[in-house]
Amino acid sequence: MTQISTINPATDAKIADYDVMTRDAAFAKVQSCHDAFTEWRQKSHAERAPYLTAIAEKLRENSDALAEMMTKEMGKLLRDGKTEVELCARIFEYTAENGPDALADEERTHSGGKKRGVVTYSPIGVIYSIQPWNFPIYQPVRVLAANLMAGNGVILKHASICTGSGLFLERICREAGLPEGLFEVLIVDHDTSDEIIAHELVRGVTMTGSDGAGRHIGTVATKNLKKSVLELGSNDAYLVLEDADIELAVKTCVQGRLYNNGETCVSAKRFVVTEAVYDAFLDAFVEQMKAIRMGDPSNEKTQLGPLSSKDQFDTVSEQVEKSVKAGAKVLCGGEAPDQTGQYYPATVLADCKPGMPAYDDEIFGPVAAVIKAKDDADAMRIANDSRYGLGGGIFSKDEDKALALARDHFDTGMVRINSFGAADPNMPFGGVKDSGYGREHGGFGMKEFVNAKAIYLPS
Template sequence: MGTITTVNPATGADIETYEELSQEDAKKKVDACHEAFSKWKLVSREDRAETIKGLGNALRDNKEELAQLMTEEVGKLIKDSRDEVELCAAICDYTAGCGPAELAPEPRDPSNAGRGIVTYEPIGVIYGIQPWNFPAYQVIRYAIANLMAGNGVLLKHASNCTGSGLMIEKIFRQGGLPENLFTVLVIGHDTSDEIIKHDKVRGVTLTGSDDAGRHIAEAAGKVLKPTVLELGSNDAYMVLEDADLDLAAKVCAQARLYNNGQTCINGKRFIVTEKVYDEFLEKFVARFEAVKTGDPTAADTDMGPMSRTDLRDDVHEQVEKSVANGAKIACGGKIPDGPGAFYPATVLTDVKPGQPAYDDEIFGPVASVIKAKDDDDAMRLANDSRYGLGGGILSKDEDRAIELASKHFDTGMVFINVYGVADPSMPFGGVKNSGYGREHGGLGMREFTNAKSIFVGSA
């Protein structure tokens, strides 16, 4: 057994140290979660919904304490942390409101029986492995859907937000969730692989990098367990010839810099048609140069630190490799002096294949601006990625943009003339190396259910 020490990325100061569970103790928690599930699955959908509504109320009751801890652990702007808790509560409200209907039995008219029924039954304990960039939302997104479905839920959170995970467990108990039904496992990677193999774990969900996704999918596949994977991305935002450039610069800056540039569905590549390239770039760079980086708890701070210094250094290495292969720095690109994991808002131009800024995901506040010959070329470049989570289109012609989004953009989500992170009513997920499966939008409640066919003849 080891220990985990959380660190404030704005100051470098230690926050708290936690003891990791032994494999034996972790497996006992899985058994306890399964026992809680065996009772919870028999609770009516309507009563589950009432409990989940109570979890949303408990999140709101503890909003400030949870928000402050998230900001301390991962460097989020305090206003973003508060908004995140509100989003989590809204997910509870949405799920409680529509969950009973989404999971209701459906009548069928089979040819080989008098009538048919399709039921959506819980399958058991679902193991979630979650990242640090949204310490509450990433947990709530999969946990609430699965609790509504009647499953039990395990969480292995990112080590640097261990405290946030444990606080959510405490808030859920306060909100009325039965004991052990949602359980945090403070464990390392080796023990995590053993949890996947546990016979009482029936499904696994991961939000993380595509490399992590391959590992988890392989481990779960060996024991024939279903997975939902939400992985990396290199989202493209296309600025077409007819775009409102002031709006485009604003939306694209938001898309890149939200959450200190550390969001899977951040815009990362900004593909601009040649006709408007120079004017857009001027407006875009001006917004990045105006960003005030500093204390994430201060009301006037625009961007806080990255979550860890090693991740900040990884981003800087990607920038340097891109520059070595021909990219140019329009602004930013230098690690500032002083403590903390800070990195400036950075814009790269002359971005081409063979550079990390084009090929890979840069998980920090670095924008790659790419010139396209025309709108058709912009669409080609947008799809020239192994990823396919989200993307954006900036255009005054909404009907044309919708057609491009639906028929040509090879991603799971598209934002037109706006940037957004998530909404509980809309499916969330990607294609290609960005993973598979969906969360939110009703679909998330059914991902880990048994769609059971019941054929009924005359007695």
């Protein structure tokens, strides 16, 4: 039987082995999820809510163990893992509190307003959730909470390197009282995964990952006439305008680039700085990046842990090397220490131009690409000069100006002004262009996989 192994990227030691499921075993999980769905869908939204609240409670009870598991499997700082668990608990609570109203029947009229109509948001069935490793609990939870409230069942294919985290989440849900089968975790290869997308009982597919993987998943889903939601990463630009508070911008941009070891789809990755403040920003930014303490992710004093795997380390290293060969200048970092573990230092690349990975692509690690702009208008142009469009940021003392730029010109799904953050349960999350389509959070995710059913009454 084929197995996969999870490896601790801080020590390169094996954590555990897991058997890969056969096609028949995986299909049996799909069937059990559908069977559970047929009963779950009969509950009202208000009846579903307590299950979500109970899961939130169980998550908090297991916070330390979950954080430790994430740290071992993908190198996340231990304190960041605890923050992630708390966010997941809040997502379940937000969904339990707001779901019944967000998904309630809507009264409409038809026939010129003379007759009554009703719009219902009906569950559709089994949703297939394909998730990455960078937030091992949060990524599955943002799909799971929304779809449980909507009345659907969920099957999860997690990234192989965090298999233990996915199974831990499944166990927590069952201990919280979620009906057996309603949330199932699959350990399958890519070929079986494609067959699951095509399975007649699977009604929707949601995936977070690279744009290359998203194209494949989206193609398979479309071929089988399945709706999909894709969140495909980004190369987010953070603009430092002529009137920016440089001290705030530098501090926030360091945080935004290194959060979660730089492995976040909405990390600050490209720093587009106007000529008027370029030198002041760059000097302070490099100084703070140089001072970052890299080391054991379980140590409270550590600011930067390892990359998630040897594959990820090799990818980041290659992207930096190609950028440097194309003319980028290394101002700090850029060379990994000779030590055990997949450690890559905080790195700043200047003189980044089109044609370089640092300019064109997503570097999923602690590497900052700094780009000089002539002025504010040029900075906005450079920010939008990307195939991606997930998030971004603007630093300016004029909040109204920043708001206008964000609303009218920034071609992304999310924009931060004078701040950095990853996600909030009450705000939509998602992107445009090659960053994918569809939205999660903020009530939007609860309506992605429902049947907006029009009911016409005769009077």
